[in-house]
Amino acid sequence: MDTNTVKTRGMGWMRDLPDFRDYTPEHVKIKPLLKKINMTASAAPASLAGFS
Secondary structure, three states, X not given: OOOOOOOOOOOXXXXXXXXXXXXXXXXXXXXXXXXXXXXXXXXXXXXXXXXX
């Protein structure tokens, strides 16, 4: 093989990046953090109640 030949490689598999919508107040990792600061999911404004 010629040493000057450039091999093209595809992107391959790329994992999904975290999205803030993945972490609702009920999420396993978030619930203890909210408890630590004495904030519960019910503390959210009524206008946001249906968006979890």
